[in-house]
Amino acid sequence: MGVELLQDNLEFTPKCESALKEIFERYDQDKDGALNEKELQAFATFTNGSPFTESDLADIRTNLDCTEDGALLKGGFLQLYSLQTNAGDDDETWADLKKHGYNSDLQLVKRPEDKKE
16 A cells, blocks of 8 residues: 555554644644544544544544543544554555545645645
């Protein structure tokens, strides 16, 4: 597919982690270090074509690193992708990275909001 997403210890490579953090920060509109429900749903809708279900949101809040009021922290966002990638679904992780403007070398080539419609 491209450069490796994971190191031998199953942690993200620095390039992959940097790309995921940039995507998180793109959606953290209020810059509070967490994705509130509106920000998280904007991410899900752009990435997956539809918002997270209430069940998805409950799973996120229960299993990932979130604030007391249920906003997904950056660490939780990385956990989400770590679970997906370590489960062998790196094709899905690649699809998400590419949708957000990254190439196979994990370089940001075009931010989606820069597109001329």
